[in-house]
Amino acid sequence: MDARHRSGEIHVILGPMFAGKTTTLLRRIQSESSNGRRVAMVKSNKDTRYAVDSIVTHDGAKMRCWAVPELSMFQPKLGVEAYDKLDVIGIDEAQFFEDLYDFCCHAADRDGKIVVVAGLDGDYLRRGFGSVLDIIPLADSVTRLTARCELCGQRAFFTLRKTEEKQTELIGGADVYMPVCREHYVHGQTNWSCNNCLVLSEGPVRLVP
Numbered sequence: 001m002d003a004r005h006r007s008g009e010i011h012v013i014l015g016p017m018f019a020g021k022t023t024t025l026l027r028r029i030q031s032e033s034s035n036g037r038r039v040a041m042v043k044s045n046k047d048t049r050y051a052v053d054s055i056v057t058h059d060g061a062k063m064r065c066w067a068v069p070e071l072s073m074f075q076p077k078l079g080v081e082a083y084d085k086l087d088v089i090g091i092d093e094a095q096f097f098e099d100l101y102d103f104c105c106h107a108a109d110r111d112g113k114i115v116v117v118a119g120l121d122g123d124y125l126r127r128g129f130g131s132v133l134d135i136i137p138l139a140d141s142v143t144r145l146t147a148r149c150e151l152c153g154q155r156a157f158f159t160l161r162k163t164e165e166k167q168t169e170l171i172g173g174a175d176v177y178m179p180v181c182r183e184h185y186v187h188g189q190t191n192w193s194c195n196n197c198l199v200l201s202e203g204p205v206r207l208v209p
């Protein structure tokens, strides 16, 4: 059946860095493809860490994708005919797309696509990242994955930045970030502010050389 004639779906995969979001996305897209669905993957062209035109997990699994600055450019880049034939669209690094909400709405509600979205729900300060949290009310399913705390092995819910850069967007991997549990997130900050309180802590870990 043509995708336009069935109702679409939106599935969202969230979590800190190293939680397996991209791995889960790739598996889902590969499984849809094995079931005969026509699939395409898209990521932000801001992320050139491992490859320009592939989505790559931290342990090296990869799949070809379209890299675009904004999702509105996906259909023009792919071509209208190819877009119309698609059943499933996988989006990685969703936090970098400002037009995520509109794209997901149109793709699922209007065009009948199954959209699988992977991204960071929070930035290094644990604030909502980009438009990722905005699409939760649109979703059929939301899966929040956890990583392993790099300092104690407990479940990690947060991403700690190891460097002193302050801008929200800073492309990087294990050189810049690590997954941590709540305790090590709090103690890993040399100073941080929350709800107007400032805590100065030396903590057990020294992150900034």
Ligand SMILES: Nc1ncnc2c1ncn2[C@@H]1O[C@H](COP(=O)(O)OP(=O)(O)O)[C@@H](O)[C@H]1O
Pocket (backbone or CB within 6 Å): 015, 016, 017, 018, 019, 020, 021, 022, 023, 024, 056, 057, 058, 059, 147, 148, 150, 174, 178, 179
């Ligand atoms: N601290 C870490 N540094 C580098 N790789 C890690 C670390 N923790 C986990 N990994 C690897 O990363 C994989 C998950 O990669 P990926 O799916 O790309 O995660 P995400 O997209 O959530 O960042 C794990 O299966 C593991 O092999």
Ligand SMILES: Cc1cn([C@H]2C[C@H](O)[C@@H](COP(=O)(O)O)O2)c(=O)[nH]c1=O
Pocket (backbone or CB within 6 Å): 016, 017, 018, 021, 022, 047, 049, 119, 120, 122, 123, 124, 125, 159, 168, 169, 170, 171, 172, 173, 177
């Ligand atoms: C926490 C945080 C992350 N980023 C960047 C760092 C990476 O390039 C991506 C996340 O990639 P992953 O597939 O989830 O491992 O986002 C950022 O720019 N700002 C942040 O606060």
